[in-house]
Amino acid sequence: MNSESAEIITAAVLVIGDEILSGRTKDQNIGHIAERLTEIGIDLREVRVVPDDEPVIVDALNALRSRYTYVFTTGGIGPTHDDITADAVAKAFGVGIDHDPRAVALLSEIFPAASLNEARMRMARLPDGSDLIVNTVSKAPGFRIGNVHVMAGVPKIMHAMLDEVLPTLRTGPKVLSETILANAKEGEIGTPLGDIQAAYPSASIGSYPFQNEAGYNTNIVVRSRDPEVLAQAASDVRSMLAAIWESRGQ
Amino acid sequence: MNSESAEIITAAVLVIGDEILSGRTKDQNIGHIAERLTEIGIDLREVRVVPDDEPVIVDALNALRSRYTYVFTTGGIGPTHDDITADAVAKAFGVGIDHDPRAVALLSEIFPAASLNEARMRMARLPDGSDLIVNTVSKAPGFRIGNVHVMAGVPKIMHAMLDEVLPTLRTGPKVLSETILANAKEGEIGTPLGDIQAAYPSASIGSYPFQNEAGYNTNIVVRSRDPEVLAQAASDVRSMLAAIWESRGQ
Known part of the structure; x- marks a missing residue:
């Protein structure tokens, strides 16, 4: 054990x-x-x-x-x-x-x-x-x-x-993580994602671009040892993405 | 170029x-x-x-x-x-x-x-x-x-x-290599292979075990920047392997 x-x-x-x-x-x-x-x-x-x-x-x-x-x-x-x-x-x-x-x-x-x-x-x-x-x-x-x-x-x-x-x-305490599919290119989300990272210094937010048949996309991985910090930072990432998707519809 | x-x-x-x-x-x-x-x-x-x-x-x-x-x-x-x-x-x-x-x-x-x-x-x-x-x-x-x-x-x-x-x-000068399938386990060839390495200090002889449906086997990789050294060392490896296969038939 x-x-x-x-x-x-x-x-x-x-x-x-x-x-x-x-x-x-x-x-x-x-x-x-x-x-x-x-x-x-x-x-x-x-x-x-x-x-x-x-x-x-x-x-x-x-x-x-x-x-x-x-x-x-x-x-x-x-x-x-x-x-x-x-x-x-x-x-x-x-x-x-x-x-x-x-x-x-x-x-x-x-x-x-x-x-x-x-x-x-x-x-x-x-x-x-x-x-x-x-x-x-x-x-x-x-x-x-x-x-x-x-x-x-x-x-x-x-x-x-x-x-x-x-x-x-x-x-030691496990690093917990949540992966969020951005449905956005890295360059679209870079600035607001950096702001979220700055707001949660005890989390580590990674951005991983990939390419498939549908074109360029990005996985955002939020990592923290604290489940509450993880949940809050991930929730902020989701809100940020929703705003970006929304702005495309305009 | x-x-x-x-x-x-x-x-x-x-x-x-x-x-x-x-x-x-x-x-x-x-x-x-x-x-x-x-x-x-x-x-x-x-x-x-x-x-x-x-x-x-x-x-x-x-x-x-x-x-x-x-x-x-x-x-x-x-x-x-x-x-x-x-x-x-x-x-x-x-x-x-x-x-x-x-x-x-x-x-x-x-x-x-x-x-x-x-x-x-x-x-x-x-x-x-x-x-x-x-x-x-x-x-x-x-x-x-x-x-x-x-x-x-x-x-x-x-x-x-x-x-x-x-x-x-x-x-620089390319490292040339030759891969020889040993049809032998690493432990069968270790000692004679070490002797061949010692005889060719300017070559580098690697031994890489693997396992497939037929059981354990070994790839021997001879590497040298000198084509003649490579050919001679590889030839010695082949002779060594032939002797091992021969001894099994006895």
Whole structure:
């Protein structure tokens, strides 16, 4: 169970992998983690994507873990030479790394001794002081050390690991949101929408243009942790839109 | 036309927008930019996603623009109060910002004077010293200042702006790549694949597991700027795989 407090809980995601930066693999993890964290009341504040390059991973991880309540990494925990996340995390924390008996035991459940080769045993190497993150899909675990959660890059496995991690996290007051279809172009509503934003500094009002068969349109998203502020700001947005629609009829 | 040199040209992407961090909008721009840069011989080295928060944007932009040859930003250049990218870029460069006559002229082409309101005029506010990036989709331009290219967040518009920008960039030697389907699990090939990587330090060999109806499989991607190194390393990978398949038949 999450323990919710009045404190704002923040997070960053660190995506590790040359294949994302080359464009070969399109990331599917950032959006999923973002959505799940928002749902439970954790503010995702930053995402970084870095290559399979140890000093770069170490620097990014140290920057993020000192700045946010939690960090979630994806990628680089498989059995091949380019899987260097565990080593980079150990270096970032300044701790040793070795085969973890709990992780070895998990791998032994799926690999007979003859196939538990050196490469597969790499997946049992964890930084000293880590806790395991259960992998219900393919056994090889992720791990948590300090405020950093290290997960697989394969989306299906990452999703399963995140399911294990989320209930262990502290959460803050959820950001509530309401989406209002403007039936107007962004440029028509920009000035009055800015006035409403100014009137509700504790809400955050976003304006998202899109285009479909019917032409240009806009979604307005009002967000606040306070349900009353949300309701009032959303009501003002609706009145503003009604006035704009009305003025077109004249 | 791109001017290709032996120098390695690097880049970073800065995605700006609360809606990506809340998970409401799933980013579609990172993968596209990554692919296009790789194609023309520019190494994408880092991506960051930050919220609509001026000091945070300024810090990220200054970190990235000092570190890489080029920076590409997406998002936050529309007509509403939450579009603060141009102001943040001006602040990062320590220059003023004002309505740019060239941008005003472009907006005047599509908006009659009566609808070119204060909100829409925001889209003509550019940092001093900027060049315009043509927007063939909806006119409101992006802009370039120094090594920073500021583009829209709406994918269709961003794609069009990137088409304009790419031919103006310096490029380096392209990274060539070959993808080899392993017909093996990652853990079967990890050790010999690491040996091949060690034999070709100027190549970069990645191993990407995936799962389909037939079970677990792996793509091996060999990358190098040198076609001969690429061919030799790829050939060694194929021989290694053939030996593994052969050993299964015994």
